[in-house]
Amino acid sequence: MASRLPSRTRTHKDAAPASPTGWPERFTVRWLAQVDSTNTALKALAQAGAPDGFCLGADEQTAGRGQYGRTWHSPAGEGLYVSLLFRPPCLTSDQMHHVTTFAGLMVHDTLARFVGTPARLAVKEPNDVFLDGRKVAGILVEADWHGAALRFVIVGIGVNIGQVSFPEGLRQPATSLRLALGEAAPPRAAVLDALLNAFQDHWDAFLADPAGVVAVRRQDICFLPGTFHDRQERPY
Numbered sequence: 001m002a003s004r005l006p007s008r009t010r011t012h013k014d015a016a017p018a019s020p021t022g023w024p025e026r027f028t029v030r031w032l033a034q035v036d037s038t039n040t041a042l043k044a045l046a047q048a049g050a051p052d053g054f055c056l057g058a059d060e061q062t063a064g065r066g067q068y069g070r071t072w073h074s075p076a077g078e079g080l081y082v083s084l085l086f087r088p089p090c091l092t093s094d095q096m097h098h099v100t101t102f103a104g105l106m107v108h109d110t111l112a113r114f115v116g117t118p119a120r121l122a123v124k125e126p127n128d129v130f131l132d133g134r135k136v137a138g139i140l141v142e143a144d145w146h147g148a149a150l151r152f153v154i155v156g157i158g159v160n161i162g163q164v165s166f167p168e169g170l171r172q173p174a175t176s177l178r179l180a181l182g183e184a185a186p187p188r189a190a191v192l193d194a195l196l197n198a199f200q201d202h203w204d205a206f207l208a209d210p211a212g213v214v215a216v217r218r219q220d221i222c223f224l225p226g227t228f229h230d231r232q233e234r235p236y
C-alpha cells in the first residue's frame with residue numbers, strides 16, 4: 001500500500017508536523033510534502049485497503065478541492081491539509097450530512113483550544129468554520145458506496161494557519177490563525193494533534209447516535225445560517 005503513495009517531491013520551509021508525544025492511537029498518520037489533494041490520494045489508498053483511522057496529510061496541495069469541484073487554496077506549509085479515513089459499519093446515506101456537521105464541530109472544538117474565546121468561532125453549515133466572521137477552515141466529506149452499504153468515508157479538513165494573505169475573489173472573506181492570533185498562533189502539529197484527539201474522543205459516540213450528538217452540540221455552539229444546495233448535488 002505504501003508504494004501507492006505519491007513520493008515526496010519537494011522540500012519546504014516548514015517541516016512536516018510531528019507529534020512530540022505520538023499521535024492519538026486510533027490514527028495512523030502519513031505525511032507527504034506535496035500531493036494533488038489529500039482526499040483524492042486517500043481515496044486511492046482506501047480502495048487499496050487502507051484501514052479505518054488512516055490519516056493522510058500534506059505540506060502542500062496542488063489541486064486542493066472544496067465542494068462542487070471548487071478550489072481549496074493550499075500553499076506549502078501555511079495550512080493544515082488532512083484527510084481522515086473511516087470505515088463505519090452502520091452509517092446510511094441519509095446520515096452523511098451529519099458527518100460533515102460533526103467534523104465542523106470537531107474543528108470548532110480544536111480551534112477553541114487555541115482561540116480561547118469560543119464566541120469568536122462559528123460553524124457555518126454545511127461545511128465551513130468561521131473565526132472573527134471569516135472563513136478559517138473547510139470540510140469536504142466524500143463517501144464510497146457499494147449499493148446501500150458504505151465502504152468508507154473520507155473527512156477532508158483544511159485549516160488556515162500561517163497565511164498572511166489570500167487570493168482575491170474568494171467566495172467569502174478568509175482568515176488564518178496567524179491573522180487572528182498573531183504570534184500566539186499554534187504550529188500545525190499542535191492543531192493536528194488536537195484535531196485527532198477530538199475525533200478519537202467523540203467518534204464512537206457520534207456513530208452510536210449521529211443525529212443526537214449533532215443536535216446536542218448545536219445547543220452550545222454558534223451556528224451561522226448556511227447555504228444548502230440541492231441534496232442531489234451533495235458529494236456524498
Ligand SMILES: Nc1ncnc2c1ncn2[C@@H]1O[C@H](COP(=O)(O)OP(=O)(O)OP(=O)(O)O)[C@@H](O)[C@H]1O
Binds near residue numbers: 126226
Ligand atoms: N484556504 C482558503 N481559505 C478560505 N476560503 C477558501 C480557501 N480556499 C478556497 N476558499 C474558498 O472556499 C470556496 C470553497 O468552499 P465551499 O465550496 O464551501 O464554498 P463556500 O463559499 O463556503 O460556500 P457554501 O456556502 O456553499 O459552503 C472556494 O470557492 C473559495 O472561494
Ligand SMILES: O=C(O)CCCC[C@@H]1SC[C@@H]2NC(=O)N[C@@H]21
Binds near residue numbers: 037038064
Ligand atoms: O470549504 C470547502 O469547500 C471544503 C474545503 C476542504 C479542504 C480540505 S484540505 C484537505 C482535503 N483535501 C482536499 O482536497 N480538500 C480537503
